[in-house]
Amino acid sequence: MLDPLNAFKIKPFDLEPVYASWTDGPRFLGKHKKDLPIDDWLDRIKAGCVERKVPDEYWHRVAQHFMGDKAKARLDELKKVMAKVHGGKYRWNWKKFSLAMRNMGCTSLFRSLFRRFMVD
Numbered sequence: 001m002l003d004p005l006n007a008f009k010i011k012p013f014d015l016e017p018v019y020a021s022w023t024d025g026p027r028f029l030g031k032h033k034k035d036l037p038i039d040d041w042l043d044r045i046k047a048g049c050v051e052r053k054v055p056d057e058y059w060h061r062v063a064q065h066f067m068g069d070k071a072k073a074r075l076d077e078l079k080k081v082m083a084k085v086h087g088g089k090y091r092w093n094w095k096k097f098s099l100a101m102r103n104m105g106c107t108s109l110f111r112s113l114f115r116r117f118m119v120d
Helices: 004-008 016-021 038-051 056-065 069-085 094-119
Strands: none
Touching: 016 056, 038 056, 038 094, 056 094, 069 094
C-alpha cells in the first residue's frame, strides 16, 4: 500500500559529488562591494544546479555551501528567528531562501545608509 505522506518527503540526494565537481562555484561572502549582485548569484547557483541535475529541493543547500562565513552567520540568525516564529520548525526551499537572501541584502543596505546619514 502506498503511504500518502511519503509523497511529500524530500528524496535523498548526495550533494558531496556535486561539491567535489563544482570547485569554481559562485561565492557569496556577505561583502556587498565584492559580491555579485544577489540576483546574479542566485541565477548562477540555479543554473549550476540545473546543469548538474540537482533536484530543486536541494538548491538552497548548494547555495549555502558557496556562502562565506559572514553571509552564513547572517542566514543562521534568520533561520533561528524563522524557526522560533513558526513554532520551532521552518522548512526552507529555494523560493524562501531566495526571498530571504534578497531581503537580507536590502537590510544591510538600509543599515549602512542609516549609519551614514543618521548617526553622523
